Amino acid sequence: MKLNKAISPILATVILIAVTLVIAIGVIGWIMGIWGTFGATETIQVFPDSSISSGTLTLHIKNTGTASAVIYKIEVVGLGTASISTVTGGTITASSEVIVSPGVEGTIIASVSNAVAGATYQVKIYTRAGNVYSATVQAK
Numbered sequence: 001m002k003l004n005k006a007i008s009p010i011l012a013t014v015i016l017i018a019v020t021l022v023i024a025i026g027v028i029g030w031i032m033g034i035w036g037t038f039g040a041t042e043t044i045q046v047f048p049d050s051s052i053s054s055g056t057l058t059l060h061i062k063n064t065g066t067a068s069a070v071i072y073k074i075e076v077v078g079l080g081t082a083s084i085s086t087v088t089g090g091t092i093t094a095s096s097e098v099i100v101s102p103g104v105e106g107t108i109i110a111s112v113s114n115a116v117a118g119a120t121y122q123v124k125i126y127t128r129a130g131n132v133y134s135a136t137v138q139a140k
Helices: 009-032
Strands: 044-046 051-053 056-063 069-076 080-088 098-100 105-111 120-127 132-139
Touching: 044 120, 044 132, 056 069, 056 120, 056 132, 069 105
Parallel strands: 051 132
Antiparallel strands: 044 056, 051 056, 056 105, 069 080, 069 098, 069 120, 080 105, 120 132
């Protein structure tokens, strides 16, 4: 007579729970960015000294995130899209995108038209990561 030996149901349950926990910890770590670069984020901070003056939008910004921010569009609500002309603290690509590295503070200068002195405008900054950052800017 042949006897088959197997592990007990309790031991099998403990092994399954342990394997499930290890996989869950791995997935959570990957999603949260504990290991790997998938958790890197951009965060654009717009400083209050940003303004519009003589048809020029000056945005004083800082990337406080952990990934480079690629700004592809700046919109002034009511005035349309601002045309980016110069950047300090970042780089401007051939396709007029602004790349701001993590921890870098700088200035973006863009052209706008028909700004009324003394008015307050909402500025929206669009990034390739799909984020939209809003700031309120005073026209001087």
